[in-house]
Amino acid sequence: MNNSANTLMPDRTMPLQLVGLTLEYPDGDGVIRALDNVNLGVEAGQILSLIGTSGSGKSSLLAAAATLVRPTRGLVVIDGTTANDLNNKQLAALRREKVGIIFQQPNLLASLTAIEQLVIGEHLRGKPVKAARVRAADLLEVVGLGDGANKRPHQLSGGQRQRVNIARALMGSPKVLLVDEPTAALDHERSESIVRLLCEVTREFSVATVMVTHDTEFVPLTDAVAVMRDGVLTAPVPATA
Numbered sequence: 524m525n526n527s528a529n530t531l532m533p534d535r536t537m538p539l540q541l542v543g544l545t546l547e548y549p550d551g552d553g554v555i556r557a558l559d560n561v562n563l564g565v566e567a568g569q570i571l572s573l574i575g576t577s578g579s580g581k582s583s584l585l586a587a588a589a590t591l592v593r594p595t596r597g598l599v600v601i602d603g604t605t606a607n608d609l610n611n612k613q614l615a616a617l618r619r620e621k622v623g624i625i626f627q628q629p630n631l632l633a634s635l636t637a638i639e640q641l642v643i644g645e646h647l648r649g650k651p652v653k654a655a656r657v658r659a660a661d662l663l664e665v666v667g668l669g670d671g672a673n674k675r676p677h678q679l680s681g682g683q684r685q686r687v688n689i690a691r692a693l694m695g696s697p698k699v700l701l702v703d704e705p706t707a708a709l710d711h712e713r714s715e716s717i718v719r720l721l722c723e724v725t726r727e728f729s730v731a732t733v734m735v736t737h738d739t740e741f742v743p744l745t746d747a748v749a750v751m752r753d754g755v756l757t758a759p760v761p762a763t764a
């Protein structure tokens with residue numbers, strides 16, 4: 524694989540492409556290179572596991588792919604749009620329309636029911652609430668929480684809260700799903716069912732999914748795996764069982 528950012532061209536048919544991505548954080552007089560010339564493409568309907576030791580750069584890759592931090596060098600291309608070219612307002616719109624983000628902790632609002640957690644984002648974006656409720660109810664069915672739509676977070680298990688989180692990330696019909704340690708707070712059985720669900724929704728909704736995980740046990744459920752070490756990403760290989 525050619526690793527030079529100068530010779531790699533973005534493939535705009537891929538929902539997510541990172542080209543020659545380098546991210547440096549200031550560190551005293553020097554810098555910490557969290558990402559070092561990372562190249563990655565994820566196709567629609569494909570879920571990639573991203574593994575690596577603590578501090579290797581996994582969260583930095585997700586943050587850059589989510590356009591939450593601007594890279595020092597290299598390109599982030601989301602559904603054909605080069606994020607580097609956009610101002611902050613345009614970036615926020617790109618994230619809203621194309622990117623779903625799932626963090627380790629669901630961060631649900633304590634006073635809202637499951638369905639309201641999904642609808643409120645659409646409401647704040649000025650979208651019609653009625654249509655949002657219909658989509659939210661459908662998505663809660665998809666994630667196996669059809670009968671939990673009116674429950675509040677304290678009435679749901681950790682796994683169910685993570686299911687709400689996944690459904691919420693799908694509300695805006697994203698092209699790219701970025702998932703950070705989705706099973707960190709869950710037991711073995713629930714962890715497996717959450718990874719299986721992420722694989723299912725990746726296919727059903729044709730999103731390009733990157734899942735950071737420390738649970739290498741569940742990697743074979745996904746399509747491909749890439750390893751991060753000191754900011755350098757290996758080329759993805761099939762995650763065969």
Ligand SMILES: Nc1ncnc2c1ncn2[C@@H]1O[C@H](COP(=O)(O)OP(=O)(O)OP(=O)(O)O)[C@@H](O)[C@H]1O
Pocket residue numbers: 548549555556557575576577578579580581582583584
């Ligand atoms: N905001 C920041 N400012 C300075 N350095 C940072 C910042 N964020 C991350 N780093 C550094 O960048 C490197 C990569 O960190 P990153 O959090 O991306 O790794 P990680 O693989 O996600 O680690 P973990 O598995 O522990 O979450 C580390 O050396 C880290 O200390």
